Structures are given as C-alpha cells and as structure tokens.
Amino acid sequence: MLVQVRACGVCRTDLHLAEGDLAPRRPGTVPGHEVVGEVVELGSGTGRFARGDRVGIAWLRGTCGRCRWCRAGKENLCPDAVFTGWDADGGYAEYAVVPEAFAYRLPDALDDVTAAPLLCAGIVGYRALKRAGLPPGGRLGIYGYGASAHIVAQVATAQGATVHVLTRSAEAQELALELGAASAGPADAQPPEPLDAAVLFAPAGELVPVAMRALDRGGVLSVAGIHLSDVPRLNYAEELFLEKEIRSVTANTRADGEEFLRLAAALEIRPHTTPRPLAEADAVLSDLAGDRVTGAAVLVP
Numbered sequence: 001m002l003v004q005v006r007a008c009g010v011c012r013t014d015l016h017l018a019e020g021d022l023a024p025r026r027p028g029t030v031p032g033h034e035v036v037g038e039v040v041e042l043g044s045g046t047g048r049f050a051r052g053d054r055v056g057i058a059w060l061r062g063t064c065g066r067c068r069w070c071r072a073g074k075e076n077l078c079p080d081a082v083f084t085g086w087d088a089d090g091g092y093a094e095y096a097v098v099p100e101a102f103a104y105r106l107p108d109a110l111d112d113v114t115a116a117p118l119l120c121a122g123i124v125g126y127r128a129l130k131r132a133g134l135p136p137g138g139r140l141g142i143y144g145y146g147a148s149a150h151i152v153a154q155v156a157t158a159q160g161a162t163v164h165v166l167t168r169s170a171e172a173q174e175l176a177l178e179l180g181a182a183s184a185g186p187a188d189a190q191p192p193e194p195l196d197a198a199v200l201f202a203p204a205g206e207l208v209p210v211a212m213r214a215l216d217r218g219g220v221l222s223v224a225g226i227h228l229s230d231v232p233r234l235n236y237a238e239e240l241f242l243e244k245e246i247r248s249v250t251a252n253t254r255a256d257g258e259e260f261l262r263l264a265a266a267l268e269i270r271p272h273t274t275p276r277p278l279a280e281a282d283a284v285l286s287d288l289a290g291d292r293v294t295g296a297a298v299l300v301p
Helices: 012-019 114-120 119-130 147-158 170-178 206-216 236-241 255-267 278-289
Strands: 002-009 036-041 053-057 060-062 095-097 103-105 138-143 161-167 183-185 195-202 213-225 245-248 272-276 296-300
Touching: 002 053, 002 114, 002 170, 012 278, 036 095, 036 206, 060 114, 060 170, 114 119, 114 170, 114 296, 119 147, 119 170, 119 195, 119 213, 119 245, 119 255, 119 296, 138 147, 147 170, 147 183, 147 255, 147 296, 161 170, 170 183, 206 213, 206 236, 213 255, 272 278
Parallel strands: 138 161, 138 195, 161 183, 195 213, 213 245, 272 296
Antiparallel strands: 002 036, 002 095, 002 296, 036 053, 053 103
C-alpha cells in the first residue's frame, strides 16, 4: 500500500542507525518506523484496507511465515525478519510503502501525533513490560525515561502497579511524577523499595548490575533496547542469586501490536509529544542524542 505520511515518531533506534551503533543493512534507507498515514493507493491482491483508511506502519515489516519461530507465534525471532527504516524506507518522508499484512488499523480515539510513538515506543515497550513478568499490583522500576519508558509507565500505573522511575534527566524525573510515578530519582540510585520487576530502556549496560541489585527475590529485569553498551561483570551473590532473572527483548509480534493498541485506547494512554517539522529531522536526532527530548518527538510533513 502507498501511504501518505501524516506523522512519524522519532525513535532511539533511528539514532542508533544514524550514529553507527547498528550497522545499516541497505545504503540510503529512509529512517522512521512509527508512521501514521492515509492509504492513497493499493497494490494488486490487497484487501484489508481501502483508500482513505488511516493506518500505522511499525518496526516489524515482514517475516518468512515458515520457520519454527513463526509457526510457534514468535515471529519476532524469525531469522528472515525485515524492518522498516532498516531494510526498507521508512517514514521520514511524505510517502511510504508498506505490506498490508504488517500495517495496523489505528483507534479513532488517537490523533496522528499521539498515535505515532505508540507504534514502536509503545508496542516494543509493552512487550518489554510483559517480558518483565510484573505481578498484579507489583513494584516496577523503569530505568531511563524516554519515549518508550513514559508510555510503559502509564500502562503499568493504569493497571495498578507502583512505578519507580530512575533516570539522569531532571526534566524526565519531573514528567514521571506528573504522570503518576511513585518516585523518580537518578539512574544509578536505589529505589525506595525492592522491585518485583524492572525494565531497562536506557542503552547503558552499566545499569544492569544496578537494576539487578534493586530487584527483590525472584525479580526479573527486562532489557528493552536493540543496542546496549557492554554489561559489567555481575556479582552472583548480590545481583543474580535468589532466582533473579535477566531477559532480553527482540522487536515484537503483530499480536503484541494489536493487543497494545487496543489497550492504549481503552486505558487512554497519551504520550507526551513534541511535534517538529520533517525538515528538522537532523536537529531532532541531535536533540535526542543530547537528552534534550522529553517524552517523544514526532515529525510532521
């Protein structure tokens, strides 16, 4: 489907590609994988959508459908998976193309700019939250408080969790408290109580031992980023014993996306967004690198 772009969220993965933390898979690829737009043309054999429909284009763009992971409902682990803005052109543009099987129908309750960050920061963050195994009414630690983290914190709070945010940005700490966090402090500090689960969004491997020490017995740390700096040596007695776990997160399945978008509409999740003109894409990435973006930046053609 050919989609006219209305909004495209700016994700830290875009920055990792721009700075070389992730090796490019295709030269000259247009970034952007949090795309909201209107279907303007349909390819042959399409049938899920019609011209004029509003759709979302996300990170996961295609899988083989045949491997053992795809057949087991774990298409995020498909060895032949392809991704928007990495293997194919994304949404830092006026138009984008997407296979209809990997496009999302967006809830009417979410406007274009609000919906854009939900398509990666929200969906992949939601998978990270599920991987953390947070029990009902549990205590959740969130390390880093950018686009994904501030969405996940809202979901967890709405579902009855106690959320503690740990981030180096004073502005992000302030936003966390405004959005219902029980506490907000520096990233390398200990939360005011032991955690049942934690999600690491900051791409800082040195925070893994910090988060592991903050976990209560049987706690789980979910590492959400596609890129992470090296993790220091862990002390078994202090950071792994008592059945603590570390789990990584790899992209998402389409089922994760559909589930999260329904949940976001039902819980009235609203990202804190800053719209910017498409022409300022380079400046926005620079601001993201310098921690000058609070919440989520969204490019608007």
